[in-house]
Amino acid sequence: MLTINDNFLRLAPSYLFSDIARKVADYRGANPDAQVISMGIGDVSRPLCDASVDAMLKAVEEMRHAHTFHGYGPEQGYAFLRQAIADNDYTARGIDINADEIFISDGAKSDTGNIVDIFAATTKVALTDPVYPVYFDSNIMAGRSRSSIEFMPVNEANGFIPDMPLSEPDIIYLCYPNNPTGTVLTRHQLAAWVDYALEHKSLILFDAAYEAYITSSDIPRSIYEIPGARKCAIEFRSFSKTAGFTGLRCGFTVVPHDVVGYDHHGDKVQLHSLWLRRQTTKFNGASYPVQRAAEAIYTPEGKQQIRQTIHYYLENAATLRLSLIDSGLTVYGGTDSPYLWVKTPKGLSSWDFFELLLHQADVVVTPGVGFGNAGEGYVRLTAFASHENTAIAARRITDLLK
Numbered sequence: 001m002l003t004i005n006d007n008f009l010r011l012a013p014s015y016l017f018s019d020i021a022r023k024v025a026d027y028r029g030a031n032p033d034a035q036v037i038s039m040g041i042g043d044v045s046r047p048l049c050d051a052s053v054d055a056m057l058k059a060v061e062e063m064r065h066a067h068t069f070h071g072y073g074p075e076q077g078y079a080f081l082r083q084a085i086a087d088n089d090y091t092a093r094g095i096d097i098n099a100d101e102i103f104i105s106d107g108a109k110s111d112t113g114n115i116v117d118i119f120a121a122t123t124k125v126a127l128t129d130p131v132y133p134v135y136f137d138s139n140i141m142a143g144r145s146r147s148s149i150e151f152m153p154v155n156e157a158n159g160f161i162p163d164m165p166l167s168e169p170d171i172i173y174l175c176y177p178n179n180p181t182g183t184v185l186t187r188h189q190l191a192a193w194v195d196y197a198l199e200h201k202s203l204i205l206f207d208a209a210y211e212a213y214i215t216s217s218d219i220p221r222s223i224y225e226i227p228g229a230r231k232c233a234i235e236f237r238s239f240s241k242t243a244g245f246t247g248l249r250c251g252f253t254v255v256p257h258d259v260v261g262y263d264h265h266g267d268k269v270q271l272h273s274l275w276l277r278r279q280t281t282k283f284n285g286a287s288y289p290v291q292r293a294a295e296a297i298y299t300p301e302g303k304q305q306i307r308q309t310i311h312y313y314l315e316n317a318a319t320l321r322l323s324l325i326d327s328g329l330t331v332y333g334g335t336d337s338p339y340l341w342v343k344t345p346k347g348l349s350s351w352d353f354f355e356l357l358l359h360q361a362d363v364v365v366t367p368g369v370g371f372g373n374a375g376e377g378y379v380r381l382t383a384f385a386s387h388e389n390t391a392i393a394a395r396r397i398t399d400l401l402k
């Protein structure tokens with residue numbers, strides 16, 4: 001008889017987006033003429049930049065001929081891409097990260113989910129509430145007990161900056177700019193976490209998937225801007241929202257040589273060597289054309305083209321933010337982030353406000369409670385729709401709340 005990994009049965013069912021889809025489908029069914037606009041989905045709407053498409057076409061052409069064909073690539077990623085990342089995202093910003101500390105992958109979801117493979121099931125974990133659900137679910141799948149996971153609430157009272165954990169966790173997940181709240185940490189605020197981690201020998205898993213949306217100079221774009229972070233942090237990055245790679249799939253994880261864990265004798269082990277072993281065993285690399293497409297965003301044209309698209313989404317965020325605030329709503333995020341975290345009016349629950357906006361404004365948002373209990377009383381809006389739809393949705397919400 002086959003015994004399953006019944007940790008999977010301990011997962012809470014993931015209903016959020018299917019519940020939303022069902023409610024929207026029911027509403028559309030009953031109101032076939034309604035022009036429903038989704039401001040809830042985390043996918044991008046702008047196409048890939050020309051530099052990436054051209055690089056990919058060239059790479060695909062190389063795959064046609066025996067003398068330029070590429071088969072299996074290095075599991076850690078091609079040197080051309082790792083070097084471009086090291087040069088542009090780190091060295092050019094005065095950050096000490098080398099190409100061989102960078103692991104290319106098919107995106108940050110896989111890496112943030114898979115990283116738990118290299119830690120003991122007995123490690124204690126701290127997460128924020130609300131949270132990107134992958135962090136919690138991957139720990140449950142790995143057999144970690146609910147009681148070894150501390151939720152650190154982020155809310156208006158603490159300005160969406162979690163209080164230091166109570167449980168002395170071994171691993172702390174931080175995501176900034178944050179999904180879902182759209183809030184950020186200043187350099188000073190992030191430094192407090194690095195100090196905590198160094199003092200308590202904990203590891204910070206820093207998800208910087210939305211780093212490209214940072215425009216304020218006091219907000220760090222990498223945790224390695226903070227002195228000491230090379231010793232206590234792993235950083236995850238994604239090309240999904242930076243360059244529209246949600247459908248292409250490419251991201252990377254930085255594991256500095258200085259980050260260590262301890263074996264059961266108490267001896268130090270480099271996490272870099274464990275992650276390398278994990279990746280070489282279970283991952284065969286992102287595809288060659290996709291890595292060429294990613295490399296192209298570091299060319300002068302590529303940089304300029306992706307900046308335009310990010311600017312486009314940031315304009316949406318600004319439009320939404322201004323009109324929601326004008327409508328009397330309390331809005332967080334949306335300045336260094338594509339997400340807006342909006343407090344529901346009149347104490348409505350997340351789902352009640354969702355229903356109100358769907359039924360009275362034909363606008364779909366994401367109920368905040370879907371990201372954790374502390375998200376109750378909020379909804380998340382994203383800046384990834386077109387300018388046109390964003391302006392229409394903003395106007396409809398303003399009209400409704402007049």
Ligand code: PLP
Pocket residue numbers: 042106107108109110112132175179207209237238239240246250251
């Ligand atoms: N991390 C966060 C916080 C995200 O919101 C997302 C995507 O929505 C990801 C990681 C996953 O990104 P990718 O498309 O690279 O898998």
